[in-house]
Amino acid sequence: MRELADNIMDIAQNSISAGASLTEVNVKVSQQDNLITLTFRDNGCGMSAEMVKSVTEPFTTTRKTRKVGLGLPLLQQTAMMTGGEMKIESQVGKGTCVTASFGSDHIDRPPMGDVAGAWFSLVVMNPDTDFLFQYDFDGKVFTFDTREIRAAVDPLPLNHMEISAWIKDCMYQEIKELHGGIVL
Ligand SMILES: Nc1ncnc2c1ncn2[C@@H]1O[C@H](COP(=O)(O)OP(=O)(O)OP(=O)(O)O)[C@@H](O)[C@H]1O
Ligand SMILES: [Mg+2]
Secondary structure, eight states, rough: OOOHHHHHHHHHHHHHHHHOOOEEEEEETTTTTTEEEEEEESSSSSOOOHHHHHOOOOTTOOOOOSOOOOOOHHHHHHHHHTOOOOEEEETTTTTTEEEEEEEETTTTTTOOOOOHHHHHHHHHTTTTTTEEEEETTEEEEEEHHHHHHHHHTTTSOOOOOOHHHHHHHHHHHHHHHHHHHOOO
């Protein structure tokens, strides 16, 4: 089964492919609003308005000249299935912001899955780019900024064995603490 954490990996990977040097990934859980929101913001190459339109309409577009991927359409479909929505704001040369919201208690909402694992994989697979991760669980916030870690461990790389082990522990522990035993 596809989990939200898989979408996180997928969509953040788009930012890496777009040449982003900084990618922000935000997970926001509001139990009061019955909402889970994922936000991805990057300083990569961006997309034209036409491109934004075509990536969200892959099944209706008549263009056959270009391969159209499935990451964004799947995210959009999942969001809409749960009564949420996906939005893309992008500017060529500046960057992209993708937001997807999900109705938390909707029967079709995929489980959250292993967000710590997804974040960790993104860091060790892309040790030379920076990430700003934020997990907001009902207002309790965990922030992880690879720029800070990078400065602290310089000249060692983020995927150095002991450093990556620490990053992994930190992410799992902090997110677990935020959830306080609540499985989403
Ligand atoms: N953050 C981004 N910055 C710039 N371009 C993007 C970004 N995200 C998506 N795109 C563009 O939109 C296209 C479609 O993205 P999507 O994730 O739907 O599919 P894909 O990445 O091409 O393939 P797949 O995710 O299925 O492997 C990408 O190929 C890319 O050209
Ligand atoms: Mg993709």
